[in-house]
Amino acid sequence: MGRALVWDATCVDTLAASHLPSTSQKAAAAAESAQMLKRRKYSVICNDYVFAALAFESLGPWSSDTKNFINTVYVYIVTKIGPYVSGDPRAGAYLAQRLSLAIQRGNSASILGTMPISEQLDGLYLL
Template structure:
């Protein structure tokens, strides 16, 4: 019997001031650093569980660990469902969720203005 999977996803703000020096130089820099903090936070349970720390950035880069994790989950979805499109569907849904969250984040930083009343995203 295998160990149970525990995961804690993080969506890092690509344009946040603390991340900007790194994210402006390297794609996915903030996403690559997030799993290290999560592994440290959950180090107590790592012996008993398989731990995954998928991390994304608001402007859509994924960490390399996240890509590997999603590929494994996608393969298992395809095997379980028998649908060869299941993995691609998962990736599309994750990407759309990130983009919607990004839109909400950007709109939340914009000033309230009468000129933007007719703007619908």
């Protein structure tokens, strides 16, 4: 379409008190809410740019726009001609796995950041 892509990614806490009423009723509710807020925030640039609001939850669910965006990127990686084409039909799965692992690493860093520094805990986990 001749417009640059602008994307904003966020990862919201599934178990936050503000999200718990909705996430306990429907999977990805917090991600969908975050996606809507991002779309509202960037609505002024949508005429000049292609905007993608990527929203993930800390326990795994993705918003609907995020799934669509990743599927579009997957199709491009596998089928289009260019320097980033892999041709491997598993490329989309690899991309999704890398994103999921990044979220898990962030969760681990958050948990480890709350642990006290102590030599007694050295044997509990390996870094």
